[in-house]
Amino acid sequence: MKQNFKFYSCCALLVAVILAGCGKTQKTEESTTETASKPKQPNVVLIYADDLGYGDVSAYGATKVSTPNIDKIANNGMRFTNAHATSATCTPSRYSMLTGRYAWRKRGTGVARGNAGLIIDTARTTLATVFKKADYATGVVGKWHLGLGPQEGPDWNGEITPGPKQLDFDYSFLIPATGDRVPCVYLENDRVVDLDPADPIQVSYKEKIGDEPTGKENPELLKMKPSHGHDMTIVNGISRIGYMTGGKAARWVDEDMADVITHKAKKFLTENKDNPFFLFFSTHDIHVPRVPHSRFAGKSGMGPRGDAILQLDWCVGEVMNTLEELGLSENTIVIFTSDNGPVVDDGYEDEAVEKLNGHTPAGPLRGGKYSAFDAGTRIPMLIQWPGTIQKGKVTDAMTSQIDFKASFASLLKVEVDAYDSENLLDALTGKTATGREYLIEHSGTLGIIKDGWKYIEPSKGPKVFAYVDIESGYTEEPQLYNLNEDMGEEKNLAAEHPEKLEELKTLLEEVKNQQDI
Structure with missing residues (x-):
């Protein structure tokens, strides 16, 4: 009897162990299936061109120069016809995009000197903060132009802080300001690259x-x-x-600049391929001085400016090819856009004007860099996200780069202070053609666009910026344009539509007078 009891007990124990094992296996399989079905957070690469106009890219109608790599993003994603930088110059545009706060709300956000202190308050959250909160690796490579170091400016011979790291970028490789401003050195993670201590800057x-x-x-x-x-x-x-x-061993060679920063961008992608990442790749092209590599010099037939466009397109192609080689293309959002509108002669005799050859950098728009007219801030913008954004889609949704912060915060389900940034995720991914209700443009004055109407507030100043031969858009009289019928802002309708003028004027004043955010 005791032997039978032992036998049955052993059988029961064996069955229990088997059942427990089956249950554990089932749970493990369910857990694995759940993990496999959970989509990986998309990587994000923001390619930010410099001084590239609405008409400078063949995807936007340029015929004198070809940009096949940039066009490929348009073909595989969405092209925006009504996208805007916030300002008609680079420093305030970058400030607004990263902080989600209009630069004109803060003093000291004009075009920064090369030795300016960091102009973004480190207590503020940035676009990089959004991704850091979502456990992304974050990097910025290329042109910075937002100041570095304390208010009095950096000591170039030691650790340069605060800087990108204090704004939630894990990695940085920087052109401190612009190619035409000293110091002409690179910074990697807060220090000048190849600096000889015996030759201080x-x-x-x-x-x-x-x-x-x-x-x-x-x-x-x-x-x-x-x-x-x-x-x-x-x-x-x-x-x-x-x-x-000083700093002679550390000084850059302009002809190699595109190669250097593109290599660093590709290296960041490769080193972070196994984790979600955000890369802000801020190119120097096509800003002056335009000194492209010998591979591109003389190839466009349009002088150094056209050659720099070819070089920019190559940089884009290198980044896109790297994503493809790493198997990341399908799960990476790529944004290509520009910091402000175009300028042809911006300080150097590089035959840019003489060799335009019928090319129109601003396309159908009026004005250019520095201008209150639309060419100052309406810029090319392309977004590719395979499987989410329809290939070859074109949208006229009114969007602003200032909205990247709130939109990606929504996508990644993180909370940050949005300031002036709005959640336009549906517009940026093509789910809706409805963009911003209104949009503010900033140059030396302010303009506001709503329902296709644009108001530019009165201001004093030259009608034409003589050095660059660009219309300023400044007059002491109010201006009102119907952009739906007059994209080139040729006919001022202020006198004919006083009610619309008053509506936009009032709205602009309300936004300007909002409590400091």
């Missing part, structure tokens, strides 16, 4: 320092002469804005 924007030659004093040393300004310290045969001495 000094920078001044007030007076000449040291005995290095300048464009003004030694024009015979220049390989590219300035057309206006840009006649201070000579680096690599090109005179710049500002004075610099």
Whole structure:
């Protein structure tokens, strides 16, 4: 009897173990299935061109220059016909895009000197913060132009902080300001690259320092002469804005700049391929000085400006090819856009005007960089997200780069202070053609667009910026345009539609007078 009891007990125990094992296996399989079915967060690559106009890309109708790699994003994603940077110059556009806050709300956000302190308050959240909160690796490569270091400016010979790291970028490789401003060195993670401690850097924007030659004093040393300004310290045969001495081993070679920053962008993608990442790839092209690599020099038939467009397109192609090679293309959102509208002669004699050859950098728009007219801020924008955004789609939804912050916060389900940023995720992914209710443009004055009508507030100043030959859009009289019928802003309808003028004027004043956010 006892033996039978032991036998039955062993059988019962065996059955229990088997059943428990089956249950555990079932749960493990369910858990694995659940994990496999949960979509991986999309990577995000934001490619930010510099001074690229609405008409500078063949996807937007350019016929004198071809941009096949940029066009490929349009073919595989969505092209925006009514997308805007917030400002007609680079520093405020970048400030607004990263902070989600209009730059004109804060003093000191105009075009930054090369030795300016960091202009973004480190207590504020940024676009990078959104991704950090969602456990993304974050990186910025290329042009920065938002100041670095304390308010009095950086010490270029040590750790340069605060900077991108304090704004939630894990990695940075920077052109500190612009190619035409000193110091002409790269920064990687808060330090100047290849700096010789025995040759410390000094920078001044007030007076000449040291005995290095300048464009003004030694024009015979220049390989590219300035057309206006840009006649201070000579680096690599090109005179710049500002004075610099020291740091000779660290100075960049302009012809290699696109290769250098593109290599760093690709390296960031490769090193972070196994984790969600956000890369802000801020190109220098097609900003002056336009000194493209020999692979592109002379290839466009439009002089250095056209060649720089070809080089920009190559940079885009290199990033896209890297995503493809790493198997990341299907789960990566790629945004291509520009910081403001176009300028042809912006300080150097590079034959950009003479060799336009019928090319229209602003396309059908009026004005350009610096201008209150639409070409100052309406820019090319393309977004690709395979499986979510329909291929070859075109949208006229009115969008602004300031909305990236709130939109990605919505996508990733994180909370950040949105300020002026609005959640336009559905418009940015093509789910709706409805964009912003109204949009504010900033140059030396403000304009507002609503329901296809645009109001530019009165302002004093030259009607044409003579140095760059661009209409300012400034008048002491109010301006009102119907953009649906007059995309080129040729006919001022202020006198004919006083009620619409008053409506937009009142709305603009309400936004301007909002409590500081």
